[in-house]
Amino acid sequence: MNALHGLNEKQIEAVTHKDGPLLVIAGPGTGKTKVITHRIAHLIREHNIRPERILAITFTNKAAEEMQERINTEIGEPHGSSVKACTFHAFCVKVLRNHALKIGLSENFTIFDQELQDEILTESVRELNLNPDDYPPWLLRNIISDAKCTLQNPIDAVGETDIYDSETIENIRSVLRTYQDKLDKYDALDFDDLLVKTVELLRIEEVKAAYHQEISYILVDEFHDVNSVQYHLLQLLCAPSERNLMVVADGDQSIYSWRGSDPQYIENFRADFNSPTIELDDHYRCSEKILRAAEEVISRNPERQKQHTLRTHKDAGRDIFHYTFDTPIAEALGIISVIENLVGRRNYSYRDIAIFYRTHKLADVLTEQLLRANIKFQRILPTNSFGEGNSKGILAYLRFLQWQLPQDLEQAINFPETYIDDLTWVRL
Known part of the structure; x- marks a missing residue:
């Protein structure tokens, strides 16, 4: 199959870009994942790049699995599965397992997930005879993560804030020292350590040179969500003589500022890598009215760096209605009124209707009112097979x-x- 089949002019320009850095600005529905997978296919078919020398990075396991499936569909086996498509953390685990001894870790180090990390932090607080209510694990975890995401030592970073008094700062430092001692005792890393320790490894010239030989092309999806340590990791992974790094980003979609991500890294990439830019502005997902409404909302963001207007290939679509309510119950009853109108007067079925909410907690009142109104519905809850x-x-x-x-x-x-x-x- 031709890797350029079905692509528009801007997408083809991004896919056929051969060597050197490239910044692709891609709004929602512009085919950014298609560009990544087709570019990988183009590199393999037209330029004979070995698939195992291509690294495609994204931010979630689900996104990585989807990307791997698309690569397999586009390229076929055995080449598809040879491409490294993974998250930052998954890639770092592989690097650390291969070279752990070089930075004083064992190859069988364990990884503390958030639940276990919280337990260790609470245990550390209690061992110091401090009140866990005064030093909750989420607070300590955020302090640790904020520091490590900027390649700082959490113990040192605590003193740089004026939020806490001197006694609280010393107590937090003591807890963090105890926590770190426990990590060392159990030969363990937390999630942030996976990134920090990989950066430490790649600062060793021998290790860095090995990965420059192993990886020829790097592609990063959702680049607008990178933080400082991830950006530094990408800089180390790119061979200075080639810098074959393509990043796909949209500053309007950056949602992880709480973990250190910043759309400013888009501009940093443009400057640090002297990168050309391709903007994908053809939108294939939503109607004109939905697209314009979304742009009206995001245009009010005072920190928005640059306006990126999309054009849709869909029709105008139906009108969008916006309602406001004084209470959660009033909101739920308003939604039920709309549902009853759609089903009773406009011949829709309940299965034609979907209700989206920001958090599951917000849906509790709505669920109760739907039950009282005898409206049939299915509430979809998150599942975690290994956590329940x-x-x-x-x-x-x-x-x-x-x-x-x-x-x-x-x-x-x-x-x-x-x-x-x-x-x-x-x-x-």
């Missing part, structure tokens, strides 16, 4: 067998039934 029920208990057993963490023992010993109550566990 039997899987969670089984994983606790397996983790305890390998790392002997007391948190895992407590969870495992009470699975599948409770054998030791909380009071007895505290006494033990």
